[in-house]
Amino acid sequence: MKNTNILEVKNLTFGYEDEPVLENFNMSISKNEILLIDGENGAGKTTLLKCITNIINNGKNIFINGVEVFSDKSVLKNISFIMSEDTLYDYLTLKENIIFFKTLFDEDDEYVDNVKSLCNELAIDKYEDYLIKNLSQGTRNKLYLSIMLSKKHNILILDEPFTALDKNTQSIMINKIKSNSKEKEKCVIMVTHVSEFKEISTRVMTINKILN
Numbered sequence: 001m002k003n004t005n006i007l008e009v010k011n012l013t014f015g016y017e018d019e020p021v022l023e024n025f026n027m028s029i030s031k032n033e034i035l036l037i038d039g040e041n042g043a044g045k046t047t048l049l050k051c052i053t054n055i056i057n058n059g060k061n062i063f064i065n066g067v068e069v070f071s072d073k074s075v076l077k078n079i080s081f082i083m084s085e086d087t088l089y090d091y092l093t094l095k096e097n098i099i100f101f102k103t104l105f106d107e108d109d110e111y112v113d114n115v116k117s118l119c120n121e122l123a124i125d126k127y128e129d130y131l132i133k134n135l136s137q138g139t140r141n142k143l144y145l146s147i148m149l150s151k152k153h154n155i156l157i158l159d160e161p162f163t164a165l166d167k168n169t170q171s172i173m174i175n176k177i178k179s180n181s182k183e184k185e186k187c188v189i190m191v192t193h194v195s196e197f198k199e200i201s202t203r204v205m206t207i208n209k210i211l212n
């Protein structure tokens with residue numbers, strides 16, 4: 001039978017120095033799911049997301065469409081990872097940041113059109129010639145989310161990026177995440193304490209702290 005899981009974590013064990021965080025951890029996610037990862041502070045939620053996105057542990061035990069990231073890093077192109085801190089460039093303008101990420105992600109003109117249309121919807125297009133360092137945190141967040149949602153991906157991963165968003169932006173983001181997850185072969189994994197985002201999840205998985 002065909003494996004319909006887009007992402008699988010198989011028997012992942014990871015820890016920092018003497019502190020084990022994940023032990024023989026398993027999870028999978030299939031298309032159209034919005035998975036909420038829950039758990040107390042320090043349980044290992046961000047650590048898991050960093051393992052999935054190859055920031056730590058070199059992609060071992062992480063499978064994207066059946067291919068282990070460790071053996072073929074090109075499968076990471078399928079992921080868009082939105083963290084709580086943005087990765088925008090302070091000394092480039094809003095417009096220049098869009099183009100910078102186009103090159104970085106090897107994107108096409110459709111990506112630029114999508115980011116611009118989201119910036120327009122979020123009413124930040126008027127800042128296109130402003131340096132990022134002169135923009136408010138909320139405006140930065142809106143641009144960062146617009147870029148990362150427009151990048152080609154089929155796995156959207158969000159790690160608490162919603163704290164500085166106003167209600168209107170929150171509801172635009174909720175609609176984007178929901179419609180994104182409904183597209184062909186796409187899924188969403190998120191860690192959030194914001195209840196409006198928790199409510200749109202289709203499944204909740206709790207990570208428990210390892211007791212020594």
Ligand SMILES: Nc1ncnc2c1ncn2[C@@H]1O[C@H](COP(=O)(O)OP(=O)(O)OP(=O)(O)O)[C@@H](O)[C@H]1O
Nearest residue numbers: 016017019021039040041042043044045046047048
């Ligand atoms: N770079 C690091 N070096 C050493 N220990 C770390 C590092 N990052 C996280 N830890 C430890 O690993 C454990 C899991 O941390 P992690 O950030 O993954 O938890 P979390 O569930 O995301 O927590 P929170 O809800 O507070 O964000 C914690 O005990 C934390 O102190």
